[in-house]
């Protein structure tokens with residue numbers, strides 16, 4: 001929905017996970033940083049390729065830790081570590097309580113549509129870290145999806161305009 005609103009391409013980060021990573025998560029075992037590195041590098045390369053072609057892209061991704069986001073920010077070849085504001089790779093954090101998130105994941109797992117069990121939600125939230133200096137946009141994810149998109153686009157238009165090349 002966000003990609004449509006921005007008129008850009010879309011990449012689902014889960015499509016970049018190896019079979020081994022997906023199997024691990026299906027079995028209720030959290031991934032390690034080592035498991036995640038090749039996945040993040042693959043996403044970084046995809047972002048780099050798209051930006052290199054002059055395209056924008058929206059990526060849905062559990063970029064939980066600052067060091068994961070630093071890999072993704074390298075998708076902008078001009079990125080200097082720590083210069084968050086100047087980076088073409090922007091993040092939006094969809095915020096909801098642990099209960100709301102676990103319930104959504106449970107519903108989705110019950111529909112049989114996803115490898116990720118609700119039992120892993122706690123380990124994901126335990127890893128989530130956002131450094132205030134990053135200036136990440138935080139959006140309330142408990143409102144309807146179209147309102148989330150609207151709020152995100154409003155934020156992104158300004159931010160993207162300021163780093164457009």
Ligand SMILES: Nc1ncnc2c1ncn2[C@@H]1O[C@H](COP(=O)(O)OP(=O)(O)OP(=O)(O)O)[C@@H](O)[C@H]1O
Pocket residue numbers: 014060061062104105107108116141142143144145148
């Ligand atoms: N704004 C919303 N209001 C109510 N339910 C929502 C909202 N957004 C998503 N959901 C529901 O939450 C579940 C998970 O949503 P979705 O698969 O889009 O999340 P996701 O961020 O892609 O998850 P993951 O990163 O774990 O794959 C779905 O069942 C979806 O219908």
Ligand SMILES: O=C(O)[C@H](O)[C@@H](O)[C@H](O)[C@H](O)CO
Pocket residue numbers: 014031036062116124
């Ligand atoms: O880094 C990870 O542990 C994974 O990317 C997970 O976060 C899941 O794949 C995601 O939450 C389901 O979409």
